Amino acid sequence: MYxxxxxxxxxxxxxxxxxxxxxxxxxxxxxxxxxxxETLVRQRCREFVEAFxxxxxxxxxxxxxxxxxxxxxxxxxxxxxxSLDVVSDGELYTALQAGFPxxxxxxxxxxxxxxxxxxxxxxxxxxxxxxxxxxxQMLNAIATEKRxxxxxxxxxxxxxxxHTHEYISTGQTDSKFGFDLGNGSAFxxxxxxxxxxxxxxxxxHSHIGSQIFEVEGFRIAAEKMAEFAIHVRxxxxxxxxxxNLGGGFGIRYVSEDTPLPVAVYVKAITDAIKTNFGSNxxxxxxxxxxxxxxxxxxxxxxxxxxxxxxxxxxxxxxxxVDGGMTDNPRPALYEAVYEAGLANRxxxxxxxxxxxxxxxxxxGDMLIWDVNLPKVAAGDILAxxxxxxxxxxxxxxxxxxxRPGVVFVKDGQSDLVVKRESFDQIVxxxxxxxxxxxxxxxx
Numbered sequence: 001m002y003x004x005x006x007x008x009x010x011x012x013x014x015x016x017x018x019x020x021x022x023x024x025x026x027x028x029x030x031x032x033x034x035x036x037x038e039t040l041v042r043q044r045c046r047e048f049v050e051a052f053x054x055x056x057x058x059x060x061x062x063x064x065x066x067x068x069x070x071x072x073x074x075x076x077x078x079x080x081x082x083s084l085d086v087v088s089d090g091e092l093y094t095a096l097q098a099g100f101p102x103x104x105x106x107x108x109x110x111x112x113x114x115x116x117x118x119x120x121x122x123x124x125x126x127x128x129x130x131x132x133x134x135x136x137q138m139l140n141a142i143a144t145e146k147r148x149x150x151x152x153x154x155x156x157x158x159x160x161x162x163h164t165h166e167y168i169s170t171g172q173t174d175s176k177f178g179f180d181l182g183n184g185s186a187f188x189x190x191x192x193x194x195x196x197x198x199x200x201x202x203x204x205h206s207h208i209g210s211q212i213f214e215v216e217g218f219r220i221a222a223e224k225m226a227e228f229a230i231h232v233r234x235x236x237x238x239x240x241x242x243x244n245l246g247g248g249f250g251i252r253y254v255s256e257d258t259p260l261p262v263a264v265y266v267k268a269i270t271d272a273i274k275t276n277f278g279s280n281x282x283x284x285x286x287x288x289x290x291x292x293x294x295x296x297x298x299x300x301x302x303x304x305x306x307x308x309x310x311x312x313x314x315x316x317x318x319x320x321v322d323g324g325m326t327d328n329p330r331p332a333l334y335e336a337v338y339e340a341g342l343a344n345r346x347x348x349x350x351x352x353x354x355x356x357x358x359x360x361x362x363x364g365d366m367l368i369w370d371v372n373l374p375k376v377a378a379g380d381i382l383a384x385x386x387x388x389x390x391x392x393x394x395x396x397x398x399x400x401x402x403r404p405g406v407v408f409v410k411d412g413q414s415d416l417v418v419k420r421e422s423f424d425q426i427v428x429x430x431x432x433x434x435x436x437x438x439x440x441x442x443x
Contacts, residue, residue: 162248
């Protein structure tokens with residue numbers, strides 16, 4: 001298993017993260033357990049900020065909280081001088097409860113409800129990323145009623161899709177998000193937004209994909225955004241102050257993944273903006289980006305306790321752990337792949353290929369299909385790396401399994417930032433109608 005950030009093997013042959021022995025974490029907090037390397041999280045934040053500072057352009061780096069949103073994470077983002085993206089009232093509430101400055105919050109989403117827009121306006125957030133014509137009118141109506149001027153970006157579908165080593169440039173992208181550049185709806189949205197009295201149009205936003213390992217897609221997106229900005233300025237006398245090129249920066253899950261250094265992505269973006277805007281006499285806009293996975297993804301490790309095994313001669317050996325698709329649905333959802341090792345026997349050489357099964361009552365509850373490990377025994381601690389993004393965020397209570405706790409580790413210290421769910425919390429929102437027969441509890 002590749003060792004990310006501060007992870008290392010200690011003198012006892014155990015996996016250590018942030019100066020803390022993972023076997024001690026398991027003894028104190030139990031399993032499954034999400035462990036975050038706080039030093040690595042902060043390092044990733046600083047890599048983005050410092051790379052943009054080196055460009056000389058005005059910028060905002062907004063952490064995409066959908067990747068992992070808890071109050072402690074919002075505090076780190078605030079302390080590192082970044083902005084924050086939210087896509088729901090729950091994420092907004094989390095940020096506000098954490099004391100995150102509302103003026104540095106951006107609200108995304110293709111179907112924001114009236115109550116969400118009202119909540120965000122009342123909190124005086126920094127910006128809405130408007131996704132469609134209905135939202136444009138609704139937002140202006142609410143802002144008018146509340147006598148506020150609301151800053152917005154318009155999400156544009158630029159006709160560029162990028163995934164890992166590929167990018168595709170098309171005339172029109174089939175997406176539920178944004179105003180399409182190719183069919184003219186983006187231009188019409190600019191016309192409409194610029195005439196709405198209680199909205200202040202800052203600029204435009206695009207997002208071209210995820211797990212991107214190349215820079216060419218970002219260059220093409222910047223070129224298309226610049227062409228559009230120049231056209232809008234010529235036709236409508238509207239000048240964009242902000243260009244948001246979204247996120248999608250890749251991380252390493254397995255050895256085949258080859259992410260670029262953060263500074264390489266940022267330099268490609270800022271160079272493309274300087275070239276495509278500056279050479280046309282257009283005032284250089286402020287650049288916004290939205291890293292999420294690339295901030296927290298490889299900083300997260302999930303610890304499990306090994307339980308039962310099933311060996312099918314000539315087929316495979318299943319090793320079951322005390323978690324699964326409830327704490328990491330990504331393999332079941334889209335065949336995501338991970339690396340793993342035995343945290344309590346990390347120095348031992350691999351001896352068998354096994355498949356890691358979850359405990360849910362689903363055949364598809366498999367975390368890793370084939371992984372080379374030392375001879376596995378019940379009670380071993382399995383560590384799965386790069387689980388920081390979209391694992392806790394997408395966790396569920398399927399089979400009424402309690403969601404794990406979350407621990408931040410740094411400089412030999414472990415801090416519980418999310419408690420493991422209790423049985424009382426599992427049934428906390430259940431209501432038995434009065435008409436049903438009342439029985440005594442058995443637990």
